[in-house]
Amino acid sequence: MNRCNKSVVNPLCNGCNGLTIKHGLVHCRQRYRCKNCKRTQMGLYKNNACSLFINNKIVNYIKEGCGIRSIARLLQISTSTVLRRIKDIANCIKKPLMRSGRIFEVDELRTYIGNKNKECWVIYALDKETGQVADLKVGRRTKTNVKRVIDTLLIAKCKQIYTDGLGLYQQILPTTIHKVKRYGTNKIERKNLSLRTHLKRLNRRSICYSKKAVMLEACLKIYFWYDGCQFALP
Numbered sequence: 001m002n003r004c005n006k007s008v009v010n011p012l013c014n015g016c017n018g019l020t021i022k023h024g025l026v027h028c029r030q031r032y033r034c035k036n037c038k039r040t041q042m043g044l045y046k047n048n049a050c051s052l053f054i055n056n057k058i059v060n061y062i063k064e065g066c067g068i069r070s071i072a073r074l075l076q077i078s079t080s081t082v083l084r085r086i087k088d089i090a091n092c093i094k095k096p097l098m099r100s101g102r103i104f105e106v107d108e109l110r111t112y113i114g115n116k117n118k119e120c121w122v123i124y125a126l127d128k129e130t131g132q133v134a135d136l137k138v139g140r141r142t143k144t145n146v147k148r149v150i151d152t153l154l155i156a157k158c159k160q161i162y163t164d165g166l167g168l169y170q171q172i173l174p175t176t177i178h179k180v181k182r183y184g185t186n187k188i189e190r191k192n193l194s195l196r197t198h199l200k201r202l203n204r205r206s207i208c209y210s211k212k213a214v215m216l217e218a219c220l221k222i223y224f225w226y227d228g229c230q231f232a233l234p
Ligand SMILES: [Zn+2]
Pocket: 013, 014, 015, 016, 017, 018, 034, 035, 036, 037, 038, 039
């Protein structure tokens, strides 16, 4: 880099968008420090994983049906970095607040964890009017797991819950709010179709599935709730 060139404009801070000053060289690359928040950053990153907006790019690729390895190839970063970043992003995402008196649809989506002999279910609840996913649980289709999703809805004082004819729901749900009706779960069935199209690990008749339930849950959280809480993300 030509040190005498005064016309070179320093980059703005990646953290607070403030002005930066030169802060020494690291392996012949210029480093800058923010005047405002004192954070340091490089002018040009050798490692792509450190560059700006990489987390946003990972999220966009997840939602566009890319798997872990394809994201790693496209962004030229390692698969372990992609996995770690997905976990970090998902940990910062919080469930949206629910209003009382809403109508929900509850359904389960089948997938596999580890190998194709190990079935796993995504149990989730969808607001019938807004299409917002209220709660989700990844695991076996047991009474405990279904109850966990249903309890969240009951605590939020929901008005009605539409489900399919699965016997578990009749055991758990009070008859006053439980409804099993033809076309009653149309909205959530359509959401299942979107999920199967948009998330690589839920594609049908392919060799793509999650190795671990944690990653499946992290990807679903990002898919459902990322847009609502971008402010708190790393
Ligand atoms: Zn700054």
